[in-house]
Amino acid sequence: MENFSHRSYWFKVFVAYNATNQTTTTFLHNLHLSEYEFIQARFDEVVLHPLSIHPMFVPVLVMELLFHEALAQVRFVFEDSVRLRHKAGLVKDETYKHLEQENLDIEEEATTALSHEQKIVTLLEKMEFAIKVGNKLMAWLKDFDTSTMTDELAEKFHTAGQIIYNRLEYIVDGLDIQLIRVNRAQSLTRLNRLGVCTFDL
Numbered sequence: 001m002e003n004f005s006h007r008s009y010w011f012k013v014f015v016a017y018n019a020t021n022q023t024t025t026t027f028l029h030n031l032h033l034s035e036y037e038f039i040q041a042r043f044d045e046v047v048l049h050p051l052s053i054h055p056m057f058v059p060v061l062v063m064e065l066l067f068h069e070a071l072a073q074v075r076f077v078f079e080d081s082v083r084l085r086h087k088a089g090l091v092k093d094e095t096y097k098h099l100e101q102e103n104l105d106i107e108e109e110a111t112t113a114l115s116h117e118q119k120i121v122t123l124l125e126k127m128e129f130a131i132k133v134g135n136k137l138m139a140w141l142k143d144f145d146t147s148t149m150t151d152e153l154a155e156k157f158h159t160a161g162q163i164i165y166n167r168l169e170y171i172v173d174g175l176d177i178q179l180i181r182v183n184r185a186q187s188l189t190r191l192n193r194l195g196v197c198t199f200d201l
Contacts, residue, residue: 011035013062017055019145022153024055028062038065053153054160055144059137060167066130067171073123074178074185080116081188113189120186127175127182134172141165 014027028039042048042061051057141161146154 013059015055015059017144019148022053022149022157024052024057026058028058035065038068050156051160051163053156054164056137056141056161056164056168060164060171063130063134063137063168063171066126066133067175070123070127070130070175071178073119073126074181077116077120077123077189078181078185081185116189117186120182120189124179124182124186127179131172131175131179134168134175138165138168138172141168 011028011030011032014029016025017023018025028036031039039058039061042064048057051060141164144157144161146157149157
C-alpha cells in the first residue's frame with residue numbers, strides 16, 4: 001500500500017499475516033513526523049487495542065490518516081475558491097458586496113487561481129487513489145481463514161474485522177462525498193481565473 005502523494009517521497013505500508021499463530025507484522029516506511037504521531041496516537045488509544053488482533057488494523061489507521069489529510073485540503077481549496085469569487089466581485093449578489101476588495105492585483109490573483117487549480121488536481125488524484133485502496137482493503141477483509149482458531153478467538157477476530165470494515169466503509173463513503181466539493185471547487189477556481197483575467201481585457 002502506497003500513498004502516491006506529490007511530495008519528495010511516498011510512504012509505504014507492508015503487512016504480513018501468519019494465520020498459523022495469528023501474528024501480524026507491519027512495516028511503515030517514510031512517514032512524515034506528523035503522520036507518525038497520528039498513527040502512534042491511535043495505537044495508544046486503549047479502546048482500539050482489541051482491533052489489533054486483525055491484520056487490517058494498521059491499514060485502516062493509514063486510511064484514517066489519508067482521510068484526515070484529504071479533508072483538511074478539501075476545506076482549504078473549497079473555502080479559497082469561494083473567497084476569491086467574493087473578493088474579485090464575481091458574485092452578482094448584494095449580500096456579498098461588502099467582501100469585494102478594491103485595487104485587486106489581477107495578475108497575482110490569476111496566478112494564485114492557477115496554482116490552486118493545480119493543487120486541486122493533485123488532491124483529486126490523492127482522494128481517488130485512497131478510495132480505490134479503501135475498496136480493495138474491504139474486499140480483502142473477506143479473505144481471512146479462521147478455521148484453525150478457537151471459537152473464542154474467531155469471534156474476536158470477526159468482531160474486529162467487522163468494526164474495521166465499517167470504519168473503512170465510512171472513510172470511503174466520506175471521501176466519495178467530499179469529491180463533490182472538490183469538483184465544485186475546481187469549477188469555481190477555473191471560473192475565478194477566467195473571471196479575473198477578463199478584467200485585463
